[in-house]
Amino acid sequence: MATRVSRSSRTSARRAAGELEAEVLAALWAADGPVTAARVREAVGGALAYNTVQTILVRLYEKGLIGRVADGRRHEYFAVKGAEELAAEQMQALLSRGRDRQAVLQRFATSLSVEDARLLQAMLRRRP
Amino acid sequence: MTISVYVPAALSLLLAAISRIVVGRIAPTRAVVFVVAAMLCAAAATWGLVLLAATLLGDTTLVADEALERGVQLQDPVPQLIGVTAVALLISGAVRVVRVLRARRATTRELRAVCSSCGTGELAVVALAAPHAFAVPGRPGRILVTRGLLSVLDGDERRVVLAHERAHLESRHHWLRAAAEVCAAVNPVLIPVREAVAFLVERSADEHAAAVTGSRELVARALTKVALAGGPDGELRAWPALPFAGCGVSARVAALQSDPPRPEPLVPSSVLALGVATAIAAVQATIAFYQLVYWLWPT
Numbered sequence: 001m002a003t004r005v006s007r008s009s010r011t012s013a014r015r016a017a018g019e020l021e022a023e024v025l026a027a028l029w030a031a032d033g034p035v036t037a038a039r040v041r042e043a044v045g046g047a048l049a050y051n052t053v054q055t056i057l058v059r060l061y062e063k064g065l066i067g068r069v070a071d072g073r074r075h076e077y078f079a080v081k082g083a084e085e086l087a088a089e090q091m092q093a094l095l096s097r098g099r100d101r102q103a104v105l106q107r108f109a110t111s112l113s114v115e116d117a118r119l120l121q122a123m124l125r126r127r128p
Numbered sequence: 129m130t131i132s133v134y135v136p137a138a139l140s141l142l143l144a145a146i147s148r149i150v151v152g153r154i155a156p157t158r159a160v161v162f163v164v165a166a167m168l169c170a171a172a173a174t175w176g177l178v179l180l181a182a183t184l185l186g187d188t189t190l191v192a193d194e195a196l197e198r199g200v201q202l203q204d205p206v207p208q209l210i211g212v213t214a215v216a217l218l219i220s221g222a223v224r225v226v227r228v229l230r231a232r233r234a235t236t237r238e239l240r241a242v243c244s245s246c247g248t249g250e251l252a253v254v255a256l257a258a259p260h261a262f263a264v265p266g267r268p269g270r271i272l273v274t275r276g277l278l279s280v281l282d283g284d285e286r287r288v289v290l291a292h293e294r295a296h297l298e299s300r301h302h303w304l305r306a307a308a309e310v311c312a313a314v315n316p317v318l319i320p321v322r323e324a325v326a327f328l329v330e331r332s333a334d335e336h337a338a339a340v341t342g343s344r345e346l347v348a349r350a351l352t353k354v355a356l357a358g359g360p361d362g363e364l365r366a367w368p369a370l371p372f373a374g375c376g377v378s379a380r381v382a383a384l385q386s387d388p389p390r391p392e393p394l395v396p397s398s399v400l401a402l403g404v405a406t407a408i409a410a411v412q413a414t415i416a417f418y419q420l421v422y423w424l425w426p427t
Contacts, residue, residue: 022251030278045283087245100231108261
């Protein structure tokens, strides 16, 4: 599928680094507690080199987006939850606004009818 | 006044009808043709209403007296009721446009506020269980997701969500959606076109994510997991409450599981042709109106 995205190789390299940061951060948020770089690498998937993951973790740590604890000689990393309460409250408020406001929200996925949910569940079971 | 003043309304109905039919056949990246056609239709229909409303001026005593002085027998070519209806439609359209624009601005402002509470960087994560993901336009654009969404997906599936939202930001889909929403507010006949545009930009982002991750199957799986995590008719309910059949998540999953879309050049061009026809009708109506005015004031 043609996309309108075309960039020079230099910006695409920089972009790729930014994209990996988002993936690593997403993996840390999905984790239940502090995790090692090796676990992060597993959780991100997509065959990243261990060193790449390590570099990204250090960069995210320097930006203050993640924290780390020493566990023996290794570090374990976790997502910094910043103004967690405030953000959650703001988001809740946003999601409970009236009809006009809901209509302009562009969602990744929307709810399914009961029948569609059953069909899609069957599909997931077929191809785990 | 000729029939051409009513043509844009008729063509808007036709555009709405065909948008439901061709939405599954048009390449998702062509959503823009619907937006252009809808804008032409909305503009032409509004202009038609302005012309009809302007004929009310022919009823004012001032004009009637002047016509009488000149010895012109004034015949009203447009029933007054239609003129009054046109004014009412124009006013209600304006009210709806203001509401849509306000809702858009307020929503974007709130999304940005949530993002800035979540720190800096491209990705903003909110600690909520409901699985949501939004593209937040801005400079730079950001991706806002909930922890609930991240935790139901594996690494590859999370990459799908990021690629999908990035596609919205990079292709500036919020402009297409905003334009379609304004058109539907101006002319509610165009609501199905708005829904078609909303569906096509989602499809386009899905296909982009499939190209980035290299697997359409993977995109289908991520979509399915998130939709199911929202529960049936639960957290992720769509607005309007009853979305048009064939425009929901299931249709997107089905499209990802069938062959990749093939461009069919005839479909976008016929949608565009409809928009152009509307514009031509508006021009004709304007000429007819001018002739009417000229007849009233022969000097």
